[in-house]
Amino acid sequence: MDLPFVVATLTRRGLLTPGRPIRVASQLNALRRWGWSLAGELRQAAARDPGRTAVIDEQGAELTYAELLDRSEALARALRAAYGLHAGERIGVLCRNHHGLIESIVAATLLGVDAVxxxxxxxxxxxxxxxxxxxLRVLVHDDEFAERxxxxxxxxxxxxxxxxxxxxxxxxxxxxTPPERDGRIIVLTSGTTGAPKGARRPTPNGFGPLVAIIDRIPLHVRDRVLIAAPIFHTWGFAALQVCFALRATIVLHRRFDPAATLAALVTHRCDALFAVPxxxxxxxxxxxxxxxxxxxVVAVSGSALPGGLATAFMDxxxxxxxxxYGSTEVSWASIAGPAELRAAPTTAGRPPHGTRVAILDVVGEPVPRGQVGRIFVGNEMLFEGYTSGADRERHDGxxxxxxLGRMNSDGLLFVDGRADxxxxxGGENVFPSEVEHLLAQLPQIxxxxxxxxxxxxxxxxxxAFLALHPGETLDPDAVREYVRHYLARFSVPRDVVFVKYLPRNATGKVLARELRRYYD
Known part of the structure; x- marks a missing residue:
């Protein structure tokens, strides 16, 4: 990533604002010694803004960056003394969003231990x-999971x-002291189609990944951010990394409740919200x-954004x-801002600076603009492979x-759904997501x-599995006719099933395997 772009972006977002020389020197020294791991990011934040509130959660915690670092270091020393943990070993962290989760992850990275x-x-x-x-050598968990x-x-x-x-x-x-190797963060794939796999996340090696995101998403130093997305998920963890880099105040709730979230956004005067659709x-x-x-800023990721939802929220x-748009394996691929979502509500946006997106056919050759193919991504934060030793297909980095997706003539990316x-x-390729987006626009659904x-x-x-708003009714034939009016005949759902709710995992993705049980 070119230096002028990095400097310009960091300046726009307030990261190059002058500060007390001794604190700036301490901040830079923390990054020099500890690198860009989560431990290094916390250390630089505590060095530059020790009295800045780092975390506010429902447990009553309101910790400064200095306090959060002290607590994380104490936990790291205790874990090493109690269990003899060494760099390269792994601990599991089974927690909801609260300060104890953050302390546990940071403690692991301080020791060079991988946090699953x-x-x-x-x-x-x-x-x-x-x-x-x-x-796993140790499992850190919240009380509520004891029976599991x-x-x-x-x-x-x-x-x-x-x-x-x-x-x-x-x-x-x-x-x-800095460990002999950086502790990796291992994120589990969502497991919507089977057992989750562990994906090794790389440690950033500079400002590049941060700059790629905050260039397109206007977050600023010392913002107040509510992270509603679960931090165990790639998107929630990315939010944590960005917040540490920006020395932001992080607001956390253990569980998502819409009314409580809106109240917290007002009470804590939040500038931004990280959520799943x-x-x-x-x-x-x-x-x-x-x-x-x-x-x-309301930054969303983790699953498809239903058509019309963005514009309705912005209204x-x-x-x-x-x-x-991204994944556990590629981190990010593209970002759609408000103007792009207004113009094309289902777009995934454009690749940020330093990111390459290619639409390839089955043999790895580029397809023409507008044609559907497989989406391949290159950036600084591609995963390092699964912990099992397996990998995903790669072409030219x-x-x-x-x-599957396509790029239109304006360079906007559209995602048509999972390849599988x-x-x-009847010989026609059909993309379920296209029908989903259309049905989501019906006011009853x-x-x-x-x-x-x-x-x-x-x-x-x-x-089609449909959950209606309370008090609403809808006729299956009316649903089919609605789809037939806008899409080809082979896209009309033969089956229309009404359910109370859709089965979802903890990150909000629909569990297709649960729906298929209707046909077992």
Whole structure:
């Protein structure tokens, strides 16, 4: 990434504002010694703004950056003393969004230990599989998950909230030195189609990844940010990294509640919200508070943004929605800002600075503009492979996202859905997501999911699962006629199933395998 662009972006976002010389020197020294790991980012923030509030959560915690660093270092020393943890080993972190989760992740990176961010929605059986496959040395967990741990081996140490706090409080004094290797963050894939896989996240090697994001999403130094997206997910963790880099004040809730979130945005005078699309949808279902939040950024990612949702939200809260398309494996691919979402509500936007996106055919050759192909991405934060040793297909430094999409003549990216979601019905390629976006625009529909199911005559057919708003009714034939009016006949769902709600995982993605059980 070219230096003039980096300097210009950092200046615009307030990161090059002059400060007290001794603090600036300490900040730069922290980055020099500890690098760009989460531990290094926290150290630089504490060096530059020690008295700045770092985290506010529902447990009553309101910690400054200096306090957060002190607590994380104490926990790191205690973990090393109690369990003899060494660089390269792994601990699991099974926590919701609160200060203890952040302290546990930072403590691991201070020791060079890999932190496996465990999805809070995993079943007991999935958790046991993860603990075994990731070779966890310790599992840090919230109290509410105790029953799910019963199937874990007795020799795996578990630290609940009280045990973790006792360990930290009783830590012996001492100092920490940079580990021989950076502790990696291992994010588990969503597991919507099976067992989750561990994806090794690289450590940034400079300002590049931060600049790529904040150039397109106007976050500033010392903003106040509510992270509603779960931090165990790539998007929530990315928000944490950005907040540390910007020395932001982070507001956390253990669980997402739309009314409580809106209240917190007002109470804490938040400038920005990081969320997944279903959370934005839920915010639209409760009355807007008076006064409204003074948001300048609502950054969403993690799953497809239903057509019309962005514009409906912006009609109420202003032009503040920024939609980032990416994945655990490629981090980010493109970002759509308010103007782009107004013009094309289903677009994934444009690649940020320093990012390459290519639409390739089955043999890895580029397809013409407007034609659907496989989406490949290249940037500074491509994952390092799965912990199993497997990898995704790569071409010329680009990684396969597993999605199908197209680039229009204006350079806007559109995602048509997962490659394994596309069905062939009567010889025609059909993309369920196109039908989903269309159905989501019906005012009676609260949420929609469309999947392919077996069909004796056509091979496969579409089935639409619809959850309606309270008090609304809709006729299956009316749904089919609506789709037939806008799309080709092979896109009309043969099956229209009304459900109370769609099954989702902890990051808001619809669990297609649960819907397919209707046909088992």
């Amino acid at each position: 961010l465990v999805n809070t929605g995993l079943s007991a059986a999935q958790l046991a599989t993860v603990a075994d496959e990731q070779r 741990l019963l199937g874990l081996p007795d020799e795996l140490p578990r630290l609940d909230e009280r045990a973790r706090e006792e360990l930290r409080v009783n830590a012996l004094p001492g100092s920490l 279903v959370m934005v949808q839920r915010l639209m279902e409760v009355p807007a508070p008076d006064p409204k939040p003074r948001l300048k 109420t809260y202003g032009d503040v929605v920024y939609n980032l 680009l990684v396969d996202t597993g999605d 979601d596309m069905i062939v019905s 609260r949420e929609a999911a469309v999947i392919g199911v077996p069909d004796a005559e056509y091979g496969q057919r579409l089935a």
